[in-house]
Amino acid sequence: MIRWSIRESDTMDEILEDAPGKKVLLLGNDAVVRGALESGIRVAATYPGTPSSEIGNTFQRISKEAGIYFEFSINEKVAFEVAAAAAVAGVRSFAFMKHVGLNVASDAFMTLAYTGVRGGFVVLSADDPSCHSSQNEQDNRYFAKMSSVPMLEPATPEEARSMMHYAFDISERFGMPVLLRTTTRMNHVRGVVTYDAVPEISSERVHFERDPSRFVTVPANARTRHLEILKLIPLMKEESEVSPYNKVVVPSTANLYGKRIGFITSGVAFNYLMETLESVEFGMEARVLKLGMTSPLPEEAIAEFCREQDEIIIVEELEPYLEEAVKIVCKELGIGTPVLGKRDSHFPREFEFNPDIVARGIASILEGEGMNVPDLTIGSFEWKDLPTPPRPPVLCPGCPHRATYFAVKRATKGKAVYPTDIGCYTLGIAPPQSTGDLLICMGSSVGSAGGLSRIVDEPVIAFIGDSTFFHSGIPPLINAVHSGHKFVLNIMDNATTAMTGHQPHPGLPMDGMGGIANAINIEKLCRGIGVEFIKVIDPLKVKETQKAFEEALEHDGVSVIITRSVCALLWDRELRKRGRSRLKYTVYQEKCKKCNACTKTFACPAFYKIGEEHYIDPGLCLGCGVCEQVCPFGAMGPLEE
Amino acid sequence: MTFKNRDAVTIHIVGVGGQGALTVSKIIGNAALAKDMPIVISEIHGMAQRGGVVQTTIRLGETSSPLPFSSDLSILVGFEPMEAYRARDKITKDTVVVINTDPIRPVSVSSGGMTYPDVIEIISEISKFGKAVYSISAIDIARQAGDLRTTNVAMLGAMSACNVIPFTDEELLEAVRSSVPEKFIDVNVRSLSLGRDAVREKACRE
Known part of the structure; x- marks a missing residue:
């Protein structure tokens, strides 16, 4: 077994420096870490997921030195609970995850909104418009609406850093968790941020003040708490009305005379809108209401803004979240200003925006009103049709997953259905492996294998990685044993969470801070829950692997094959460090x-x-x-x- | 009609995971910070490590957005020739193009039987439309410099010779020094200047 060394990360540990006023070029995700450090957090937890992964990698590197407790939890729900409990006890804490991770944590999220917190608690959701590295592009702003949790949306790394301060501030003022909703073009943008001071972090333990009527959500308490939250909403809305992050911005050039058009926007869409308004002369007088606090919305400020304009255009990525809210405000207050956006198809509801999309959206609205708009068609050249074969991501050379798939295909002779899961091994969908038939979400391979095994006429072989197995593969495996499902579960153990950048998981003897941890043995775990057929093999040995799968296919019940071989990238990196290959x-x-x-x-x-x-x-x-x-x-x- | 942010220089780098484009953007970042020039860098690194395409957009000067108008590209840098051609729609008559001529064949070619385009033809096609095209073999330059891992800095040298990037030779040199580990400074500095010289010589001949 090789000993893991902590991954060298993106930026130098400049991130810990207590140097107020210093300007540093930081990845958006690191700017978030900086904001958390400046806010004096004591606890942080996550399950890695792109585009939020670098936040955890940076905490992994610095938390010990910073005096913060940090963990890569088994899944997002547990990460949320670990951090939330610390905030309930009274210290500032931070949970962060990709957007679909918040689905996993949503059970805790929705009810924590009822209990609230005593120390500041910020939950970051990293949404991924365009699905750069995700299975969907859901718009998590609706989680704020659904839960009544206040929400902030930064447009840039610097704004994310400073919003962390504000988020902890309002979290403590209202006793509520705060949702910081980011998107890929904030998380993965590098921008200049200006440091604030980093406070000393206390290591003193706090006394847990019991208050079961607030924190134990039996129905009677839950009913009372819901009333309390509903009373809070108007107060939080008052904050939103005066929030420094909700402000009117005037574009510095172009669009200063003509019809008064007001734009309402939030998050990174603001950047594209400003680039457009400052570059393209539409012949209008433009004002932009930039909303940084988007739940609760500042309805009075919105109303006032709408009253002053001849027309309102909403520029937001994904769902018409702002648009619907603005339309309700105008309707309720009898404001006649037309509100346009994506409900009338001027802006797309899918994928991330850019200045071209925003300019075209504005042009299509103005053109419909008979205004002359600049020609936005892009003159393209007559390029010769040279071949440009695709370059999809593939399993690396030396990857043990490729070897496993090769052996599986031999064992099944092509006759099997393959539910798969989320990780590098999903790349097995590509030919010639072609070993991916169904994928919904983390852990779905195991649950769906049970359903398939009852219905389809071919054997079922499900694939799941070690980290994903811990994340959400264990309950459905227990379900399969209990229900007597018959399928083969292949746990592909490469001793890391590879896809998101090699983070540790509960199967490894190290924790998120570089310390020694208790490693959970996967085969013992499977035995403990009653799996009768368990084989551990080295997938780089093709014949043995093939034979193991052939035997597993004969087994009457759920069988587990653990293909164990270290991720090729890690193996190579460790050898190189020793000057070997x-x-x-x-x-x-x-x-x-x-x-x-x-x-x-x-x-x-x-x-x-x-x-x-x-x-x-x-x-x-x-x-x-x-x-x-x-x-x-x-x-x-x-x-x- | 094309739209441009009047005050910004936009660099778009395309390549393949592992080629070191991120390091180049960090060096440019440090050069910008050193002279207090506004900079914003946008990266897509979803699955780059698994042999996928890497794209980095760098904007220098006053801008509002990390992503530019598609008609607003000052310089396209192809760390890999076919990836440069794949990004051809971003090229305008005002765009300078720098191409590394060393192909990295995707699996669709090496095992999938698809055809890799002719590199000479890529360059001649792009030179029909772009403002200027410079091509170098970054591997040759890195080899001359003494370390094959410095192809990225060779490309930085090449792009710095095109009079588009707002840094002097000295400023970039200083940025390289402050961005790479101590023991790799010399070899990177050599690669930087060799890459720059390769383009300057070509530009003189033209």
């Missing part, structure tokens, strides 16, 4: 029959062809040695030194 492999040209079995059934990215001849790129080969077992003619093997 694995053996490289090559093609013995004299033995090669040019049958293409290697490229057609295994397709390691290190393979390439010149004419009909096969080669292995020694710069890419990580020496897993599986190709030697794939080639039917013994034409692949170690490169002689």
